[in-house]
Amino acid sequence: MKAALFYGGKDIRIEERPTPNPGPGEVLVEIRSAGICGSDLHNYRGNRQSVWENPWEQGHELSGVVSGLGDGVNNLSVGDRVGIEAEHLIGCGSCVQCRRGDYHICSRRGMVNGSRHASHGFSSHDVTFASNCFVLPDGVGFDQAALLDCYACGIHAVNRTAVTPTDTTVIVGAGAIAMTLGQVAKAYGAGRVIMVGTRVETLEVAVRSGAADEFIVNVCNDPVQDVLNLTGATGAEVVFETVGGESQIISQCMQMAGRGGTVSVVGLFTKPQIIDSQEYGMAKELRLTWSNSYSSWKGVSEYKSAIDMLGDGLLDANPIITHRFPQRNISEAFAAASDKKSSGAIRVIIDHCLP
Numbered sequence: 350m351k352a353a354l355f356y357g358g359k360d361i362r363i364e365e366r367p368t369p370n371p372g373p374g375e376v377l378v379e380i381r382s383a384g385i386c387g388s389d390l391h392n393y394r395g396n397r398q399s400v401w402e403n404p405w406e407q408g409h410e411l412s413g414v415v416s417g418l419g420d421g422v423n424n425l426s427v428g429d430r431v432g433i434e435a436e437h438l439i440g441c442g443s444c445v446q447c448r449r450g451d452y453h454i455c456s457r458r459g460m461v462n463g464s465r466h467a468s469h470g471f472s473s474h475d476v477t478f479a480s481n482c483f484v485l486p487d488g489v490g491f492d493q494a495a496l497l498d499c500y501a502c503g504i505h506a507v508n509r510t511a512v513t514p515t516d517t518t519v520i521v522g523a524g525a526i527a528m529t530l531g532q533v534a535k536a537y538g539a540g541r542v543i544m545v546g547t548r549v550e551t552l553e554v555a556v557r558s559g560a561a562d563e564f565i566v567n568v569c570n571d572p573v574q575d576v577l578n579l580t581g582a583t584g585a586e587v588v589f590e591t592v593g594g595e596s597q598i599i600s601q602c603m604q605m606a607g608r609g610g611t612v613s614v615v616g617l618f619t620k621p622q623i624i625d626s627q628e629y630g631m632a633k634e635l636r637l638t639w640s641n642s643y644s645s646w647k648g649v650s651e652y653k654s655a656i657d658m659l660g661d662g663l664l665d666a667n668p669i670i671t672h673r674f675p676q677r678n679i680s681e682a683f684a685a686a687s688d689k690k691s692s693g694a695i696r697v698i699i700d701h702c703l704p
């Protein structure tokens with residue numbers, strides 16, 4: 350197999366490695382498509398040390414074809430087209446959180462029998478648990494299925510922060526998570542969705558793909574004032590934050606929210622946030638919710654819900670996938686994903702079918 354090996358930072362090499370054999374309960378998958386997520390870029394940009402031994406494999410937004418079965422696997426067949434729920438989200442199965450279905454917040458998340466697990470979508474093959482594989486409906490292609498992970502994050506966020514037809518919902522950020530979240534929110538009945546971003550072309554994709562009804566271009570103007578102007582000075586009922594990073598943006602989101610509204614944080618912040626508890630907590634009585642990845646909601650898998658919604662045509666992944674690269678050009682793909690301002694990328698995909 351052709352493994353994509355990460356040696357730290359920008360050093361990514363494609364090397365020939367023996368194809369692994371699936372163990373009991375596992376399957377071998379020939380990967381077809383894998384998305385480059387913002388979290389894949391942390392180490393690439395030198396912002397975070399890897400928890401893995403050097404070199405390591407990665408790629409948790411993936412789809413492929415089952416090409417080998419381990420012992421005891423009887424729910425899948427060789428040749429099945431599958432979306433794969435990211436392996437780093439596997440819970441221990443026995444703690445309080447796991448038993449109520451919230452395995453994404455298990456304190457031993459990603460550990461199975463003492464060893465750390467993750468998906469390897471950037472390599473040509475990956476061994477994964479059969480229970481993480483979901484057969485794709487005919488209408489869902491491999492590239493679209495690589496976005497299931499993002500859609501599931503959106504579904505989780507909307508499950509945790511309900512949207513209604515009469516609410517105004519603001520989404521801060523215009524990346525793949527914002528786009529998928531916007532489409533999910535609309536499908537769940539959100540009335541008016543306003544997206545705040547910095548690039549007009551991307552925001553136009555949001556409106557075209559049904560992720561937003563309107564947008565605010567936040568270049569040097571004040572997006573808080575723009576939101577207030579668009580909401581008759583009352584602010585939005587729901588504000589989703591998808592940017593994270595080093596910004597102090599939760600406070601800004603709280604200014605955009607109306608009294609009694611909700612700020613729902615989806616972005617991953619690397620710095621503590623300072624919040625005016627008097628102004629936003631007491632005076633406006635805002636609700637603050639957090640969304641970390643996804644798992645299940647009321648007993649239903651959020652990843653499976655994403656498949657069903659894609660299969661039913663409620664979501665439109667194609668406009669969000671702006672760039673495709675063959676595996677041999679993975680460095681170019683990461684460069685495009687890392688510098689979206691110059692590449693214009695929303696979601697960059699490694700398409701293993703490209704020569």
Ligand SMILES: [Zn+2]
Binds near residue numbers: 387388409
């Ligand atoms: Zn991701």
Ligand SMILES: [Zn+2]
Binds near residue numbers: 440446
């Ligand atoms: Zn657990």
